[in-house]
Amino acid sequence: xxxxxxxxxxxxxxxxxxxxxxxxxxxxxxxxxxxxxxxxxxxxxxxxxxxxxxxxxxxxxxxxxxxxxxxxxxxxxxxxxxxxxxxxxxxxxxxxxxxxxxxxxxxxxxxxxxxxxxxxxxxxxxxxxxxxxxxxxxxxxxxxxxxxxxxxxxxxxxxxxxxxxxxxxxxxxxxxxxxxxxxxxxxxxxxxxxxxxxxxxxxxxxxxxxxxxxxxxxxxxxxxxxxxxxxxxxxxxxxxxxxxxxxxxxxxxxxxxxxxxxxxxxxxxxxxxxxxxxxxxxxxxxxxxxxxxxxxxxxxxxxxxxxxxxxxxxxxxxxxxxxxxxxxxxxxx
Numbered sequence: 001x002x003x004x005x006x007x008x009x010x011x012x013x014x015x016x017x018x019x020x021x022x023x024x025x026x027x028x029x030x031x032x033x034x035x036x037x038x039x040x041x042x043x044x045x046x047x048x049x050x051x052x053x054x055x056x057x058x059x060x061x062x063x064x065x066x067x068x069x070x071x072x073x074x075x076x077x078x079x080x081x082x083x084x085x086x087x088x089x090x091x092x093x094x095x096x097x098x099x100x101x102x103x104x105x106x107x108x109x110x111x112x113x114x115x116x117x118x119x120x121x122x123x124x125x126x127x128x129x130x131x132x133x134x135x136x137x138x139x140x141x142x143x144x145x146x147x148x149x150x151x152x153x154x155x156x157x158x159x160x161x162x163x164x165x166x167x168x169x170x171x172x173x174x175x176x177x178x179x180x181x182x183x184x185x186x187x188x189x190x191x192x193x194x195x196x197x198x199x200x201x202x203x204x205x206x207x208x209x210x211x212x213x214x215x216x217x218x219x220x221x222x223x224x225x226x227x228x229x230x231x232x233x234x235x236x237x238x239x240x241x242x243x244x245x246x247x248x249x250x251x252x253x254x255x256x257x258x259x260x261x262x263x264x265x266x267x268x269x270x271x272x273x274x275x276x277x278x279x280x281x282x283x284x285x286x287x288x289x290x291x292x293x294x295x296x297x298x299x300x301x302x303x304x305x306x307x308x309x310x311x312x313x314x315x316x317x318x319x320x321x322x323x324x325x326x327x328x329x330x331x332x333x
Contacts, residue, residue, distance in 0.1 A: 006259065009276070010262075010266060014281075018226035019226070022226050023225075029221060030289060030292060032217055032221065040109065042207055045059050046200050047104040047193070049097070052097040059089075062085040065300050065304075066081045066084040067293060067294065067297055068295075068297025069297070071255065071290055071294045082102065085098070103190055105204070111208075121246075123242075216234060218289075219232070219282065222282055222285050223237065226282065227278045230274050243268045244286070247265070256291070261283040261287070
């Protein structure tokens with residue numbers, strides 16, 4: 001209903017004109033978005049420790065299958081989609097090795113998101129006159145990120161290990177000792193990654209930065225086609241991509257962020273001197289891009305012999321194994 005409301009408010013004919021102007025340019029959008037999947041797959045590969053090795057094709061298809069689950073299944077999908085990736089390729093990489101590497105890669109990704117979103121929100125607040133509601137939302141986002149940074153720094157400096165710090169408490173509350181021991185091993189792998197592989201830090205961070213850069217380029221190219229009257233700049237594309245990150249993090253539980261993406265992007269687009277129809281069209285193009293990759297992920301699942309719900313069940317069973325807990329991060333779509 002929210003989606004239909006904002007489409008009607010923006011003007012269906014204007015949105016249709018924008019989509020027609022994009023035309024075959026959508027293929028370019030898909031090519032740019034493919035870069036985002038590639039760089040995060042390579043970053044995951046770089047987080048796998050010897051003697052194990054993750055092949056590029058296995059990392060990429062696991063990512064696409066996990067995204068398909070996260071984008072299409074409602075409500076609890078955001079809890080399942082991240083752990084689904086190592087679970088769906090456990091025949092190629094041991095589950096614990098893949099899961100630990102996924103946690104480490106998500107930490108790098110989360111760090112990049114924090115820096116990227118904070119920069120975007122500050123640029124929005126300092127460069128434009130915002131309506132009261134949008135200004136308040138931006139200030140709250142900056143505040144939450146600041147608190148997250150402080151907590152993250154404290155966590156890393158003290159190297160707090162929640163499982164290791166309270167094994168007796170966890171055992172008394174019904175957690176299997178074997179589960180506790182393997183979860184402790186995951187913590188040790190995460191905290192010890194820098195000591196063992198410090199040289200990988202910069203390349204992984206650059207890969208995560210490449211993900212955000214590709215997002216900016218994707219928005220710039222989309223606006224170049226759909227908004228000829230108001231040409232985009234890399235600065236406005238940067239702000240819109242940072243807003244997209246916030247929407248993705250806050251509303252991941254809504255399949256394809258239906259309605260809320262159109263609302264947020266449409267409103268911010270008006271602040272950036274674009275029309276509301278341009279913002280809504282941008283959000284719809286993003287949905288089409290997500291649906292394309294979700295279809296690829298579903299085809300990979302079917303090729304593997306699994307339906308979406310069967311794949312989700314595989315993940316749930318894997319999470320019940322000792323030592324595997326659900327760890328999620330801001331989704332990348």
